[in-house]
Amino acid sequence: MKVEMTHRVLDWRNRRAWLQHIRSYAKPLLLTPKLVAVLERRRPQCWSDVMEWLPDHHDLVPEFCDRMSSYYTHFKAFHGCRPESLSSYYDHGLRGQNADSIIKKFRQLFADLPPASLDRAIEKMQHRESSERGKTWLSGDDRQMVRDFGHYIINGSEYLLALAAKLSGGHYEEDYRLRLRTIGIPTVLEVDIPIELIPPAQKLEVAKMILSEWGQLRTKRPLGISSSPCYVVRSDIPAECIKAHYHPARIRDFHHCIPTYINKTVRCDHCPPASELA
Ligand SMILES: [Zn+2]
Structure with a gap:
């Protein structure tokens, strides 16, 4: 019997899908009552390049990136x-x-x-x-x-x-x-780029972009900028x-x-x- 390999693709054009996927790989990390309450109360501007808005971002961002990188097998580009x-x-x-x-x-x-x-x-x-x-x-x-x-x-x-x-x-x-x-x-x-070919710094960039979009939804404070990731594969x-x-x-x-x-x-x-x- 042929074993089907899980093929999970991050398609940046399908925003609704990747916002939903967050629940599957980072629920215990992000969707805690404490974190959600802080964001809803303070309503910071959730930039992707400056992550100060996210409590414990020094630990949380790399952890989120790891989880995201194990969830997806490919990034569409x-x-x-x-x-x-x-x-x-x-x-x-x-x-x-x-x-x-x-x-x-x-x-x-x-x-x-x-x-x-x-x-x-x-x-x-x-x-x-x-x-x-x-x-x-x-x-x-x-x-x-x-x-x-x-x-x-x-x-x-x-x-x-x-x-x-x-x-x-x-x-x-x-x-x-x-x-x-x-x-x-x-x-x-x-x-569909296999995730192992994406350099770590670019994966981190994508993780921050996803967090930023998620944060903007949580705080109901859209920044009004839309960008998409770029990849340089070596x-x-x-x-x-x-x-x-x-x-x-x-x-x-x-x-x-x-x-x-x-x-x-x-x-x-x-x-x-x-x-x-x-
Ligand atoms: Zn052709």
Whole structure:
């Protein structure tokens, strides 16, 4: 008999669900008459970055984080990219940033420019090579990503964009960054990141964000800010963690005079057949 592994995913977009889950893993910790009474009486502002509002926060926050981390098996997150094909993602998963392959692509894409100016741009970016090596950036909420930081979806890797930006100015008239928009397919990958791949500091960040939202409900004092977690994963994420993908048709564009980027390629070879879409 096959043993079903429990698969519990924190999906930041489903606020109601993760607020309910708190009862399952942190009830004895948070829902004590004493703590609730203090919050309801004092009604502090329940920030996520300053936890002074929470009594015993030095002990309570790490304990809450431990419980949350044992409850969930995965954090759902979204990766924005502009690959030429999705094959490599479905074959090898998400592999962290590799400057060598980005530089190779950069040289191909700008093969018509003097090699010396390409070399100069590559050299100017060298300081970022090692600090960013092996990292993958993901966001807890795809809607927010498409709205507020969709440039990875429009241009592809930030590193490639920065290389192209280094070519502009000086003798050249063209904005070379726009050339990145001529290759690849704007894509959002939906990924269930195994919790053990999330760095501890980022788990703690999520725990504080959940506590903050919970506190705001308890005190009935909403802070009126909505943010979603960001994840920087330093190891490869296996292909089976990719749950879906799509190609957004409209993306907010901060690097262009036209504020909305219209993507006309909304299907690729790896999209599920139309018959499977409900
Ligand atoms: Zn597709």
